Amino acid sequence: MKKYYLIYALASGLFIQPVLAQQKKTTVKAPIAKATTKPIVGKIIPNDPNVIIGKLPNGLTYYIRKNTEPNKRAELYLANKIGSLMENEEQQGLAHFTEHMAFNGTKDFPKNEMINYLQKAGVRFGADLNAYTGFNQTVYQLPIPTDSVEVFKTGFKILANWAGKVTMDGKEIDNERGVIVEEDRQRGKNAQQRMSNQLLPFLLANSQYAKRIPIGKVEILNSFTHDKIRSFYADWYRPNLQSVIAVGDFDVKEVENLIKQNFSDLKNPASPKTRINYDLPDNAQPLVKIATDKEQPYNVAQVIYKQREGSVKTDSDYKKSLIQSMINNMLAGRIQELTQKGGAPFLFAQSTYGSYQGGLVWGISALTTIAVSPTTAGLDKALKAALAENERMAKFGFTAGEFETVKKKIEAGMEKQYKEKDKTKSAVYVQQYLENFLTGSSIPSADYRYAETKKILTTLTLTEVNALAKTLVTKNNQIIVVQAPEKDAKDLPTEAQLIAAIKTAGNGVTPYVDNTVNKPLIAQMPTAGKIVSETKNDKVGITTLVLNNGIKVILKPTDFKNDQVIFTSFGKGGSSLASNDDFQSAENANLVAQSGVGDFNPTQLTKYLAGKTANASAYIDSEYQGFSGSSSPKDLETAFQLIYARATNPRKDVDIFNKNISDFKVITANKNSSPTSVYADTVQAVMANYHKRGMPTTLQDIDKISLDKAYAFYKERFADASGQTFVFVGNFEVEKLKPFITTYLASLPALNKNENFVDNGINPPKGKVSKTVYKGLEDKATVQLMFHDDYVYNADNNIQLDALKAALEIKILERLREKESGVYSPGVDLSVQKYPSAHYYFTISFNCSKANVDKLINAALEEVNSFKVNGATADDLKKFKSEEARQEELSLRDNGFWLGYLSNRLKYGDNVEQLLGDKQRLDAVDVASTKAAAQKYLNGDNYIRLVLVPEK
Template sequence: MTKYLNVVSLALAMLLTLNVSVHGQKKTKLTKKTLTGTAKKLTDPLIPNDPNVKIGRLSNGLTYYIRKNTEPNKRAELYLATRIGSLMEDDDQQGLAHFTEHMAFNGTKDFPKNEMINYLQKAGVRFGADLNAYTGFDQTVYQLPIPTDDEEVFKTGFKILANWAGKVVMDGEEIDNERGVIIEEDRERGKNAEERMSKQLFPLLLKGSRHENRLPIGKLEILKTFAHDRIISFYKDWYRPNLQAVIAVGDFNVNEAEQLIIANFSDLTNPVNPRIRKSYDLPDNKEPLVKIITDPEQTYNVAQIIYKQRSKVATTIAGYRKTLIYAMINTMLSARLQQLLQKGNAPFIFIESSYGAYQEGLVPGINALQTTVVSATGSTLEKAFTAGLAENERVHQFGFLQSELNVVKKNILAGSEKQYKEKDKTPSSAFVQQYLNNFLTGTSIPSIDFLYVQNQKEMGNITLDEVNAQAKTLITKENQIIVVRAPEKEKASLPTQARLIAALNTAGKGITGYVDDVVNKPLLTTKPVAGKIIAESKIDGIGLTEFKLSNGVKVLLKPTDFKNDQIIFTSFSRGGTSLANDQDYKSVQMVNIIPESGVGELNTAQLNKLLAGTTGRGSAYINDLYQGFGGSASWKDLETAFQMVYAYAINPRKDAEFFNKNINDYRVKLANKNTDPGSVFADTIQAVLSSYHNRGMPMTLEDLDQASLDKAFEFYKDRFADAGEQTFVIVGSFDVNSIKPLIETYIASLPASKGTQNFSDNGVRPPNGKISKTVYKGLEDKASVELYIHGDYDFTPDNNMQLAAVKSTLEIKILERLREKESGVYSPKVGLRLTKYPNSHYYFTISFKCSTANVDKLINASLEEVNKIKVNGATADDLRKHKSEQQRQVELGLRDNNFWLNYITSRLKDGGDISQILIYKERLNAVTTESTRAAAQKFLNEDNSIRLVLLPQK
C-alpha cells in the first residue's frame, strides 16, 4: 500500500495481509449456523473473533459476515468475495477470470444488459467510484456501497450480489463487445516502460510458480479469439457458493440482512463433480537471482534487494505480538532511512525498506524484506545499493537502540488510544476489509477493544532484545533476489551481476552501530504572549462560531460529533507565490522546502522524535494564491498542534543541507523526464494551458540553477510576517469555550501589522480560439487524448450548479458512447474545474487512452455527445442519476469533518454564502432538462477549445 499508515494501523494491516495462505475448499453439508467452533486448549491462545460480527454458513457452503455499523449513517457496504482468480484458468482461458468479472456488469438473469448499472446510478451509486470489482491470482471481489434508507434499494443490493454469484448470463454479443474494453484496459494500464520491464521481471520474481504464467490480464490473443463456451465453462466451474462469501456491514438490522442472504443465496448450487481448487507455491532459490533491465522510457536508476521467507497466518496472541514487532522494526528502520535522505551526502534520492507480503501479496505464504534505492545515475547505483544493504546489515548486526524503541512504543500507544476512542465511529469499509481477509486468507478478526488491551500489554512486555532478535531473522542467506531497472542510456555504466552479488556478500563489513540523535530541545523556548478574542458571533443554521482576535485574525469554529476525538484545521490569507517578482520566482517555487526541513533548531527527524506519543501536528504552506497553516490533533494534543503553527510562523528553519539535497534530487528527477511519454505530454498540457507564460511553464534544469535558499527563505518570512488577515477554520470534537485559551495563546499572538494583503494577477491564461497540438513520443500503439472546452464566466452558485449537472450528464454519455458502444476505451474521464481567482474561468475536460487508429473516431464521437447535450439537454434518466449521486454524496459529506473544513474554507475564499449548503437539495432539484440545455449551449462553446493528443513517435 502506498498511503501512510501509523504504526498501529501498520500492525493491523500486517496482521490482515502480511501472512497469507490459501484454503482448500471441500464440499460441505453444514447447515446454517454461527461458526464459533471449539478451540483446543493451547499454550498460545487464539486471537478471539470480534463478537460484534455474525459469521454463518449456508447449507450450500456459502459463508457470510454481518455487522451493524452506523458510520456512515444510512449506508451499507455489501461485498461478494470469491476464492477464485487467474490461477484457476486453463491454458486456453488465460484472462477469463478477469473477463468474467467484467461480464458480471453486462447482464444477469434479473438485470439484463446495463440495467443493473442504470438502476444503481438512479439510487445514487457511482459506477467505478462506488460500484466496482477486481480480480487477482486467487480472488475476485465485487463491492457495492448502497443506501439503507430506501428499503427497496437495500433489498435489491443482495439480489445483485446473488446475480453476480451465480446468475451472470454471458450473452455472446456482450462478450464480443467487451473484448475491446478489456484490450483497452490492458492498453491504458500498460504499453509503457513499467509493463515492458514487468514482463521481464515476473519470470524471475515468480520463477517456477503457476503465477508466472497466469497474470490476471491474460493473453491478448486469447482475449481476442476465445470461444464463448470457454468463459461460460469458467463461470460454471468456479463461481459456486462453497467458494464464496457475502459481507454486509452497515446501518441496518442484522437479522434482516441475514434473512436477505438466506433468501437470495440458498438456491445457488455447487457442481456435481466440482473441480479441485489447488494451492500454488513459489519454489526456493539457493543462489541469488539477479536481473538487470533497461528501457528507453525508464526515468530512474532503481536497485532492489529482496530476502524471501515463508510465513504463516497470524491467528494467535503470539502471532499478533510478532506482527507488532515487525511493524515496529519497519517504523524504526524507516525513520533511520528518512534521516539519511535529509543529508546532503546521501548516495540515493529515494530509499525504502520494509518487511511484509512479497511483491504486495502476489504469492500467498511468502513474506520478504524488500529494500529499494534510487540513484542519480547508473554509475552511482552500486554505491546507493551498497548503502541500502548497509542499513539492513546495521540492523542485523547491532539492532536498534532503546531510545528508538521508546519512540515507536509511544506512537503505538497514542495511535491505539485514538483508534479505541473512535471505535464507534469506525467506517464500515474498515470492518469489511477485516472480514474479506478472514475469508480469503484465514486471518483473525480481532475487536478494537481486544487490540487496545493487547497493545497496552505488549508495549509493557516487548523488550529491546526481543525486537533485535526478530530483526536478525529478516536477512536470509537463501531466497535472495536482486533487481535493477534503469534507463537504456545508462546501460553501459550499470553495475554488473557479479558486482551486485559482491556488494550483497560484503555489505556487513566495516559497519558500526547506529548513533541516535537524541532530542533535548523544546518546540518553543518561551510561551508566546497571549492576545485576546475581541468579538464573538454565531452563524445560524450550520453551527458556526466566529472569533475576531486582537491581531486581526478571524477564526471560524464548527464543533461536531462525527468523530469522538478528531480536530482538524486550516488557515489562509491572500498572496502566495503570485507576489514574487519574476527575478525571484524560480527560487520562490521551492519555498515549501522550508517547512519540510523542520522548524527552528529541530530538523524533521528530531521533530518526529520530540512529538512521539502525541497526535498533534501542524505545518505551513504557500501556494500560488494563498499562504497559511494546517494541522490535526486529538483534544489533549491540540496545544501541540497550535505550538507548531506558532513555531512555523515565527521561527522557520533555514537548512542549507536539506535545501540543496532537495534541489539535487529534483535535478535527478528532471534529468530523464523527457524519456517518459507521459511526462512530455503532461508538460505540453501545462505549457499550452498557460499560453506558454513563463510562470506557467514546467520546471527545467536551468530553473534549478537559479534556485536560491536565501531568496526562498526571505520570501517565506515575508509571507508570514503579517498574519493579520489570516482566517482559521477549525472543525471537530471540541468545546468552543474550552478552546478559547489555546486560540488566544497561539493564534492571537501571531505577528500582525494589520496591513491589507492580496494576490497578484500575473496574466497566466489559457489560449483563446481553437488550439490543436499533437505530441509524438512513445514506442507502442497507445494514444492519450485531452480535450478542453473553456471560457470566462460569472462565478455564481447557480452557474456552478448547472455546470456540474452538464458535466455529470456528459460523463454518463461519454462512458456509454466510447466504452459501451464503441468498445474503444476502458475508463474515459470527464472533468470540470472552476476557478474564481485570479479570474473566473471554467474548464471542461474529456480525456481517454486508446489505440492510435481510433483517435479521430473517438474524438468525433465525444464531440457528437457534446453537441447532443447542447441540442437536447440532459435526459430525465440522466438527471435522476446526477441528482441521486450528488444528494447521496452531500449526505455523506454533512457527517464528515473534512467535508466541512473544505466547504467552509472554499466559501470563505470565494466570498460565497456559507449557509447555501442548507438549501442544496432545493437548488439541485431546480436543475431541469431545459436548464442544462441552456447551460450546455452557453458553456460548451467550442470557440475556445483545445485538442491535445499524444501519439507514438514517428
C-alpha cells in the first residue's frame, strides 16, 4: 500500500522541474529572485576558511576545497548563471538544447568522444556525468577519479570545452532535435503536463517565467535555424557568468593552476547582453484557479501564502531559517497526528514553508498547504481541515512541550552533522558553493553552524517561535489552486467557496493539546540471554555471534562514518506462509508495524525519540520478516529497545488501520483514470501469469483485509526469533555491543520451528507473450521488452549478466537515441533472484511516439541479435570493467554496501568472502563470454512484449 508516495507525487506535480540533458534527476535549489532591497540585519556569516574562492581576470569565479571523502575522487562542476529566462522569442528551449549539445561535440572532443573517454575512465553517463537547465542556471557535473593524473587533468579540459568550445555542428543539432522532443514526450504528454499548462501561467503570474518554461516549444525545437542556438551560446556562455567548482582528494595549488590554464583564455563578448533578474508581482486579493483533466485521478487543493525572502547571509537570517525548520517540523507533526485519527477528511495533507515552486522562482518563499480529498464534494472540507492547522498555529502558537521536543530533534541532528564533519562527502560542499555562486548565500563552516545553532537553541524562546509562525499565514499574496477529474467539474467548490474556506478555516479552532506519553518504551526489562559461540572472519572483517535462542548476529565495525550504525535482519517465512484465504490480511500486516508500538502511537513515539538518533522498524515481505534501522553509537540501546518492543509488544490501532483501509479504497477506485496505472496493473498481472496472489489489489480484495488477522499474523511471524539473522555495520566496538545483544536480542522468544518460506508458484509465463494496453489521450507509448527464464544463481553467472546488461545498455542508447533519434532515455534493467525460485529478467524499456513503436522495437531486437552473433565489443567491455572497478572502490568504504552485501550473501547461503574473487570474475568477462551469455539469456524463448499506446 504505497498510498502516500502516490498521492504526494501527484500533489507535488505543480512544481516545475529543471530540465535534465541526461537520465539522472538532480534536485538542486535554483537561484533566488530579485526582490525589494532591504537593509542587512545582523552580522555577515563568514565563509568557511577551508574553501578557496577566486576570480580570473575574465570574471570567471572558482571554488576549490580539498576533501578526502571519497578518497581518490573529485567533484568538478561548471555553473552558468544562465537559463531559459535569457532566451528571446525565437530561442525558446534553446538554453536546454545548448546543454544537450555540450555532449555532442566540442573543439577538443568531437561528437561522442567525450562520453567514450570518460566511460573508459570509469565515469558513468547519466549516473555521474550529467547536467541540468533551469530558469536561471545551467549546471554541468563531472565526478572524476584523481588517481590518474591524465584523467584528472582532462576533467578540467572538459569543463573548459563546455564553457566556451562547443562546436554546434549543424548535423549534430538536427540529430538532437528528435531526442529533445522525445524528452518532452517522456516527461509529459500526461494529465500532469496538461494541468501544468493550465496552471503555470497563473502560478507564475504571466511573467517572463511563464513564457520561458525550460523545455521550450516543440514547434521551435523542430524548426529553429542553427544560427539561433549558436547566437545563444555566444551571447550567454561567457566567463563573467560562469563558475568552476572543484572539491576532492587533490592538491589545491595544482587545481588552481589547472583552472587558470584552462579557463583564462575564455573571452567575454565585446558588447555583452544584460542579464536581467525577473520577478513576480504581488496580489492583494486571493487568486483562484481550477484545473480539470480526464485522466486526473484525485481531487487536490492547494493554498499558497507567498512572501519575499532572500538567501541566508547573516546570523539573523540563519536564526530565522532555523526557526522556520522548527515550525515545519511541529506543524507536520500535528497534521500527521490528525491524519492518523479516524474521520480525517483528507487522504493526505501537508503544510510547509519553503521556496516557492520548489525554489525555481528567485526570491520568493511560501507557506504551501496541500489537501487531497477522497471526494470532490468533500474538497472544501478537506482544505478547511488542513488550513485550520495553519490558523491554530497562527492564533495560539505551539506548546512548550512541542517546543522542547523540536529543540531536542534539532540538537540531535546538529550533533550528528558535526560529528561527521570530517566524513562529509565532496558533493555536499559542491552544493553549498553552487548556492553561493548562484544566489549569494553564505558558506558557513561546520564549526560555525555547530556553535551558532547551539547558541540559538540556548537562548531561543517559544514566544519568538510563535511570533514568526504567525507571519507565515499572510493576508495578501494568497493563491488557491484546485486540480480535479474532469468528470467531477460540476461538483467542485466555486471560487467564492474556496476563498471562504481560507477566511473561515480558523473559526472555532482551539489550542492544540499535547498528548505525549510519559512511560518507558519497555515496561519491564527482559531477562538477558547468552552468547553461545563467537567466530571471526578477518578477511572481510566480521564477527559472528550465535545466541542461546538461535539468533545469529554478524558484526562489521567500520570507520566510514563517525556517527552511524545501520542494521537489518531476516528470518524465513514472510507472507508466503499465509493461506490463500488470508494472504490479503497477511500482506497488510505491515500496517501493524506502522501503528506505533505498545502504548505509543506513531506521533507519540516520535516525541519519545526526540533527541535520540535511533530508529528501528519491522517488516514482512513475501519471503522474509525482520527488522531494519539505524542509530548513532550513543543511542544504540534505544535502537535495540525498539527492536525488542516491535517484536514483543506490537500495537493494534483500529483508527489508524481503518483510515489506511478507507484511503486505500479511494485510491484503488480512482487509479484507472491514469494510463500509467492501468499499464502497471497489466504488467503486474502478466508477470504473475494471473496468479491470484500476484494480481493487482481490487476493492473486493481490500474488503477481505482484517485487522484481527493482520495483527495475529504479525504476532505469529515474530513469535519465533530462532531463525533471525541480524547484521550490524558501522562505528561500534564489538565488546560494547554485546550487552545490548544479550539483553534485547538473546531474550527474544524462540520456538525453534526451523521455518522456511513457501514457493506459491507466482512465476512469469513461459513462451512468447504480447500484450498491448490502449489507454491515454496523447501520442505517448511505453514499451517493455522482457527476456526471462529459470537461472543457475551464482557469482560467475551474475557477473556475465552484469556485463551483458551494461554493454547492451550502451548499444540500445546509441541505436534508439543517437541513431534513430526516437527516444530520450531508454533503459536496460537486469534483475536476478535466487528465491523462491532462481530466475533472471532482462528488460529493455523506453517511451516514444505511437508511430515509432514497431520500428524502435525492431531496432532494439536487432541490437539484441547482434549480441548473439558478435557479443559485446571490446570497447564497451572496457567501459564496463572500468566502471565496475571504480564503483567497487567506492562501495568498499560504504556502510550501506556492506549491509546489503552481507545480508544478501547470508540470505542466499553464499560465501561471505565472495567479493574477494570479484577481480578474477571480472577478468573472465570477454567478447566470447558475452556472446555465449547473449545466446543463452537473450534467446527469446521466453519473451514478453508489453506496450501502452493511446486509446484507439
